[in-house]
Amino acid sequence: MSIQPVDVKYTAVATAENGRDGRVASDDGQLDVVVNPPKELGGSGEGTNPEQLFAAGYSACFQSALGVVARKEKADIAGATVTAKVGIGATPQGGFGLQVALEAHIPNLDEATAKDLLEKAHQVCPYSNATRGNIEVTVAVV
Known part of the structure; x- marks a missing residue:
């Protein structure tokens, strides 16, 4: 069973570059963050x-x-x-x-x-x- 929205009021849009080791930004410029895996998963832990x-x-x-x-x-x-x-x-x-x-x-x-x-x-x-x-x-x- 899936729950489907009846009347979508808002759609968030974000684009990732280089996956878990890169950058994610929203289309409106409100979010722009460096992403990196945590040290526990082999990353540097820098960024989110x-x-x-x-x-x-x-x-x-x-x-x-x-x-x-x-x-x-x-x-x-x-x-x-x-x-x-x-x-x-x-x-x-x-x-x-x-x-x-x-x-x-x-x-x-x-x-x-x-x-x-x-x-x-x-x-x-x-x-x-x-x-x-x-x-x-x-x-x-x-």
Whole structure:
């Protein structure tokens, strides 16, 4: 089953040069970064890497989805943060795969309420919908 957008409101465009050891830039000039594999994957560790960019996008998007859910539930998420930890490694099939751990700190809510909101946000977030069934994603309150 795939989830298809019904009414696309925005399309981000970015172009990579030299893959994981080069540069990525958006068409509007807002993003222009040097990318390099981390030292753990044989790179220099200079610049950023695709996993950091994915973690940044996922954490920001999930935080917004949490806000949507919290408004509907009339829950106070002031001061909340979402951290995305994106891991990369070899798969048994010989390629590479990702895994994600989403960790949310929601200081104004009890753990049960926070977990409920996170599960609902996980159903709303476009990144969660895109990765569901493809990679391991865990969601936790910290």
